[in-house]
Each structure stands twice: as structure tokens, then as C-alpha cells.
Amino acid sequence: RPERRQMLTERNDRLHRLHDAIVGTGRAFKGKLTHNPQDASSQDPANLSDISNLSEAGRAAIYWTSGSAQLGYMGVGVVWQEKALGSGRWQEAEYPIGYNTGTISDAQAFGVAVALGLAVDKVKEGKSLKVVRIFTHSPGMISSLHKQKYTSLGPMLGDRFALLDLYERSDWLVKHGVEVELVWLKNKGHVKSKAVRLADEAADRAAHANTELSGVIKTAIHGANVTELLKTIDDVPQIYRASGQDWIDEWLWRQNKSLYD
Numbered sequence: 340r341p342e343r344r345q346m347l348t349e350r351n352d353r354l355h356r357l358h359d360a361i362v363g364t365g366r367a368f369k370g371k372l373t374h375n376p377q378d379a380s381s382q383d384p385a386n387l388s389d390i391s392n393l394s395e396a397g398r399a400a401i402y403w404t405s406g407s408a409q410l411g412y413m414g415v416g417v418v419w420q421e422k423a424l425g426s427g428r429w430q431e432a433e434y435p436i437g438y439n440t441g442t443i444s445d446a447q448a449f450g451v452a453v454a455l456g457l458a459v460d461k462v463k464e465g466k467s468l469k470v471v472r473i474f475t476h477s478p479g480m481i482s483s484l485h486k487q488k489y490t491s492l493g494p495m496l497g498d499r500f501a502l503l504d505l506y507e508r509s510d511w512l513v514k515h516g517v518e519v520e521l522v523w524l525k526n527k528g529h530v531k532s533k534a535v536r537l538a539d540e541a542a543d544r545a546a547h548a549n550t551e552l553s554g555v556i557k558t559a560i561h562g563a564n565v566t567e568l569l570k571t572i573d574d575v576p577q578i579y580r581a582s583g584q585d586w587i588d589e590w591l592w593r594q595n596k597s598l599y600d
Contacts, residue, residue: 350592353585354490360585361492362506368484370509370519383534386524390470397422398469400461402454403524403534405476406446407542411439411597412549413494415450416541418534419457429537432457433545439594440494445501446542447477448493451521452501455508458517468517474524474534481523495590498578570594 384391393399400419407414415434420427436449451473458471475481483490493501509519524535570591572580579586 346592350589351490353589354492355488356585357492357589358488358490358502361500361503365487366506367487368506368509369513370521372481372485373520373522374478374481374485383532386474386522386532387472390472393469398467400458400466400468400471401474402457402472403474403532403538404447404450404454405535405538405542406443406450407539407546408443408446409543409546409549412546413437413440413446414542414545414548415446415453416538416543416545417450417453417457418537418541419454429534431537431541433541433548435545435548436494437496438549439596440496441593442491444477444479444491445494447475447480448491448505449501450542451475451480452493452504452508455505455512455519458519459508459511462512462515462517468512470518470520471512472520472522474522476524478523478525481521484521495579495593498582568595569598 387394387401390399390401394401402417402419405416407416413436415436417432417434419430421430432453434449434453436446454473455471458468462468477491480491491502493504512519524532572587572591574594575587575590579590
């Protein structure tokens with residue numbers, strides 16, 4: 340539909356402006372971006388063979404991230420092991436990130452920012468890390484960071500976006516001598532990676548943690564008048580109203596996007 344195509348074009352332009360407003364123009368991601376996908380149909384050790392020695396020596400921090408959307412409710416899962424892969428209990432973190440606060444790509448950005456924050460904490464606690472490797476399902480994140488025009492800003496939860504945390508935390512790690520790697524982990528077909536399964540399950544639980552009213556939402560979507568669901572300028576939080584029209588328009592887009600389909 341021409342109207343929808345126009346809306347998408349306008350949104351893409353808006354996201355580029357917001358990107359520059361959040362992190363500045365021409366800011367480069369200082370970590371390593373791996374475009375060629377690793378395969379979730381492989382066992383986890385196969386995706387870590389090149390850093391297995393560092394992992395066994397406690398000098399590698401490895402995280403798997405996932406995002407989930409359930410009826411508009413968003414969730415993020417991050418999993419890791421404190422010891423070398425296979426020699427310790429899996430650690431899992433779940434983050435409910437609200438209703439229609441963004442897309443799956445925004446959730447992925449949040450997950451990567453969380454993982455980077457966990458790595459920063461390790462270094463601050465005295466851990467002598469050499470490399471931080473983070474697996475993401477989002478190829479768009481990898482390519483957009485490479486182009487320095489990353490349009491997945493993170494969920495709209497307040498005045499700070501995951502995108503800024505992603506840049507600042509990776510910059511901090513690199514400054515302290517830690518290599519940062521983001522790797523696209525292709526998640527199709529039969530998944531043999533235990534880490535991927537755990538991250539996906541954690542993200543789903545986080546999304547469902549938002550959904551006490553999921554039955555009400557289902558009824559509303561299928562039974563209510565569209566005008567009763569539509570968010571308007573009066574619903575926009577003051578923090579975004581004060582930030583300018585792009586912020587207002589983006590909040591309204593996210594809240595109403597299911598009505599545009």
C-alpha cells in the first residue's frame with residue numbers, strides 16, 4: 340500500500356535522525372562485527388573453538404542474547420557461564436521490557452547492551468578479560484553498526500536508549516584492553532545450541548512476565564473499536580514530548596504499529 344510505504348520511509352528517515360541525536364554523527368563501533376553467520380544447528384563448542392583456550396583460562400566472557408514479543412509484550416534473555424563452557428552452571432537473566440516499546444531488533448539491542456554491561460562489571464571486579472563475545476540473532480544489528488547508521492535504538496523505556504549503552508560500554512571495554520566481538524548466530528532449523536535454547540526460553544519468559552493482561556489484550560484487539568486502542572498525542576509521556584517531534588512520532592509509531600498492519 341502506498342500509504343504504508345510512505346510511513347515506513349518517513350520512519351526510516353526519523354530513525355536515522357534519532358540515531359545521530361543519541362550517539363552523534365559518524366560514531367564508529369570499536370568492536371569486531373562478524374557478518375558471516377555462525378550456526379545454531381551446531382553444538383556450542385563448535386562456535387567457540389577459536390577462543391576455547393581463553394575461555395578455559397577465564398579470560399573470555401561469552402554471552403548469548405535473544406528477544407521475544409508476545410502480543411506486543413517484549414522480553415529479553417541473556418545467558419552465560421561463569422566458568423569455561425561446560426564446566427559450570429548456566430546463568431540466565433530475564434528482562435521484561437514492556438508493551439509495544441519497540442521491535443525484536445530493539446529487544447536484541449537491549450540484550451547486547453546488557454551483556455556488555457555484565458562484561459564491564461567483570462572487569463571492574465578485577466577479572467582479566469581478553470575478549471568478550473556476544474551472540475545475537477539479529478543480522479540487521481551487525482550490518483547497521485558497520486554502516487554507523489544503526490536504526491534499532493532499543494526499547495523506549497525512558498530517556499536513555501540501549502543504543503547509547505551499547506556504544507559506551509563497548510568503548511569502555513576496548514579502552515581497557517578487552518576485545519569486543521558481536522557475532523550473528525543464525526537461528527533456523529533444528530537448534531542444537533543449548534545456549535541458544537536457554538536464551539530463547541529466557542526471553543519468552545520475560546515477555547510472558549508482562550502479560551498478566553494478555554487475555555484482555557486479545558479480547559481488545561479482536562473485539563474493540565480501533566479508535567479505542569489508538570494512542571494519541573495526549574498519551575505520549577512528557578519525557579518524549581519535551582524532546583521534540585521525532586520522539587513523539589516514534590513513540591506513537593511503536594504504540595500503534597499493530598494497527599497499521
